[in-house]
Amino acid sequence: MSAKKASDADPARSLALLWGSHSKPGRSGLTVRSIVLAAIELANAEGLDAVSMRHVAERLEVGTMSLYTHVPGKGELVDLMIDTAYGELYDDVDAPSRQPGGWRGALEFVAARNWDLYRRNPWMLQIIDVRSTLGPNASLKYEAELRPLDGTGLSDVEMDSVLTLVLGHVESTARAKANKARIQEESGITDAEWWLTNAPLLDKIMDSGRFPLASRVGQAAGEAYQSVSDPVHALTFGLDRILDGVAGLIADQDRP
Amino acid sequence: MSAKKASDADPARSLALLWGSHSKPGRSGLTVRSIVLAAIELANAEGLDAVSMRHVAERLEVGTMSLYTHVPGKGELVDLMIDTAYGELYDDVDAPSRQPGGWRGALEFVAARNWDLYRRNPWMLQIIDVRSTLGPNASLKYEAELRPLDGTGLSDVEMDSVLTLVLGHVESTARAKANKARIQEESGITDAEWWLTNAPLLDKIMDSGRFPLASRVGQAAGEAYQSVSDPVHALTFGLDRILDGVAGLIADQDRP
DNA sequence: GACCGTACCGTACATCGTACGACTCAGCTA
DNA sequence: TAGCTGAGTCGTACGATGTACGGTACGGTC
Numbered sequence: 140m141s142a143k144k145a146s147d148a149d150p151a152r153s154l155a156l157l158w159g160s161h162s163k164p165g166r167s168g169l170t171v172r173s174i175v176l177a178a179i180e181l182a183n184a185e186g187l188d189a190v191s192m193r194h195v196a197e198r199l200e201v202g203t204m205s206l207y208t209h210v211p212g213k214g215e216l217v218d219l220m221i222d223t224a225y226g227e228l229y230d231d232v233d234a235p236s237r238q239p240g241g242w243r244g245a246l247e248f249v250a251a252r253n254w255d256l257y258r259r260n261p262w263m264l265q266i267i268d269v270r271s272t273l274g275p276n277a278s279l280k281y282e283a284e285l286r287p288l289d290g291t292g293l294s295d296v297e298m299d300s301v302l303t304l305v306l307g308h309v310e311s312t313a314r315a316k317a318n319k320a321r322i323q324e325e326s327g328i329t330d331a332e333w334w335l336t337n338a339p340l341l342d343k344i345m346d347s348g349r350f351p352l353a354s355r356v357g358q359a360a361g362e363a364y365q366s367v368s369d370p371v372h373a374l375t376f377g378l379d380r381i382l383d384g385v386a387g388l389i390a391d392q393d394r395p
Numbered sequence: 396m397s398a399k400k401a402s403d404a405d406p407a408r409s410l411a412l413l414w415g416s417h418s419k420p421g422r423s424g425l426t427v428r429s430i431v432l433a434a435i436e437l438a439n440a441e442g443l444d445a446v447s448m449r450h451v452a453e454r455l456e457v458g459t460m461s462l463y464t465h466v467p468g469k470g471e472l473v474d475l476m477i478d479t480a481y482g483e484l485y486d487d488v489d490a491p492s493r494q495p496g497g498w499r500g501a502l503e504f505v506a507a508r509n510w511d512l513y514r515r516n517p518w519m520l521q522i523i524d525v526r527s528t529l530g531p532n533a534s535l536k537y538e539a540e541l542r543p544l545d546g547t548g549l550s551d552v553e554m555d556s557v558l559t560l561v562l563g564h565v566e567s568t569a570r571a572k573a574n575k576a577r578i579q580e581e582s583g584i585t586d587a588e589w590w591l592t593n594a595p596l597l598d599k600i601m602d603s604g605r606f607p608l609a610s611r612v613g614q615a616a617g618e619a620y621q622s623v624s625d626p627v628h629a630l631t632f633g634l635d636r637i638l639d640g641v642a643g644l645i646a647d648q649d650r651p
Numbered sequence: 652g653a654c655c656g657t658a659c660c661g662t663a664c665a666t667c668g669t670a671c672g673a674c675t676c677a678g679c680t681a
Numbered sequence: 682t683a684g685c686t687g688a689g690t691c692g693t694a695c696g697a698t699g700t701a702c703g704g705t706a707c708g709g710t711c
Contacts, residue, residue, distance in 0.1 A: 165689050202691035267523050269574055282609035295615035304633040307567035318525050353538035359551035377560040383643045384636030421658050458660035
């Protein structure tokens with residue numbers, strides 16, 4: 140429901156941890172890497188809620204407190220999980236800029252890759268207490284995603300703004316999708332079932348003349364999506380509008 | 396850090412609770428309304444983490460378990476908090492459509508009002524387990540925000556898509572802002588201080604030729620914002636691009 | 652004055668992150 | 682080879698959390 144507190148999180152320690160090699164196992168084979176991988180597996184298998192220090196330790200057949208030898212606390216563990224997940228994104232730093240279709244094709248590729256990242260790692264969207272995790276993979280991600288925007292005539296700040304906008308949109312729609320999936324899973328009923336069950340109740344409330352537009356549009360959207368919402372449609376529709384807007388900005392660069 | 400589990404949440408019960416009157420106090424003056432208000436006050440004063448059933452009960456000078464007479468569980472309490480907060484948004488259902496500047500001015504107003512809502516109630520952004528809370532105020536919000544789009548030539552589904560896009564963008568940037576504020580508060584150091592402290596460390600890592608663009612753009616953005624990010628700039632920049640894109644869509648309606 | 656349903660709430664349980672201090676063992680020194 | 686040392690491991694304990702369960706006490710109706 141809500142988000143949990145993060146621990147103190149010494150930034151220097153976090154950075155060292157993120158950029159460190161983590162290669163020397165202790166006498167029970169425990170490594171930062173193995174802990175992080177176990178945590179990610181757990182998160183993907185049973186959701187982020189299942190990622191407790193006890194469960195991670197259990198999966199590694201190790202005492203709970205042994206984890207603290209390698210990782211300062213849960214907050215840092217999550218930081219490491221995030222940066223590790225970012226490692227999935229691009230084979231190399233030029234993957235987006237190699238895409239056809241110029242900057243637009245590249246940004247569509249970036250959006251698709253990030254969308255896929257969230258699809259494969261839905262636990263990332265359950266993290267609320269995001270910290271500035273400038274790990275190696277996050278840095279490579281930033282570099283890779285900026286490159287197709289270099290040379291479009293946009294200023295450096297504009298490049299950053301455009302990227303932030305696109306990534307924010309993908310995260311937003313991906314979160315909506317994950318929420319939808321979670322609700323469905325928890326309640327055990329399909330989207331369509333929920334709609335059928337609660338539509339009369341809602342109609343009785345909404346159609347009382349107070350919200351004519353809301354009920355008309357809600358109805359239309361519901362029928363179009365066969366559901367209360369369609370995250371994939373929200374992704375593509377929003378991305379098209381955003382990229383149209385960016386295209387206008389880029390076109391304006393020539394004649395200021 | 397992560398999100399908590401929601402309880403079962405019988406939708407019918409939730410809807411009845413949301414639309415109910417909650418007017419008859421028990422013998423210790425306890426009401427659904429008073430519980431929800433206490434919870435919101437607590438959330439605004441000490442953050443969502445402070446909103447535990449124990450703390451809410453304490454604030455009301457009541458036993459913890461007494462809350463469960465009026466509210467099924469914490470999940471439903473949060474639902475009620477959300478719908479109550481939505482009540483702050485618009486004086487009446489025509490507030491957005493009364494705005495000057497046509498649909499664009501109205502959407503800018505909608506964005507500003509939502510941004511302000513999140514500024515005043517940052518706890519809303521810490522809720523991860525969002526459920527379909529179709530309460531009375533959420534319904535009024537939907538109706539009010541759709542009205543300025545009616546008559547623009549957009550289809551019903553497109554109206555919904557545009558609104559979803561704008562609201563998602565506001566939420567996304569507001570969340571970034573809230574995260575930034577929370578990190579600053581927790582660490583006790585200013586944004587600029589963090590930048591000064593960690594810049595050399597980051598430069599040593601990033602400037603090693605591997606991420607030239609990332610370091611150049613990051614530097615430029617950092618100097619422009621006097622910080623690692625500027626949520627207000629992200630809001631307006633993104634909104635401008637999005638509305639430009641929507642304007643193109645609306646213009647295209649005339650000649651398909 | 653007796654009754655009864657509802658409001659209230661004390662206790663208990665499982666779960667969480669992690670502080671603390673004890674144990675164990677690999678590898679080095681004497 | 683014996684002994685030491687420091688790092689890795691982990692058992693126990695504490696204060697949180699949401700809430701199930703069962704008991705208590707009171708307001709309104711006969």
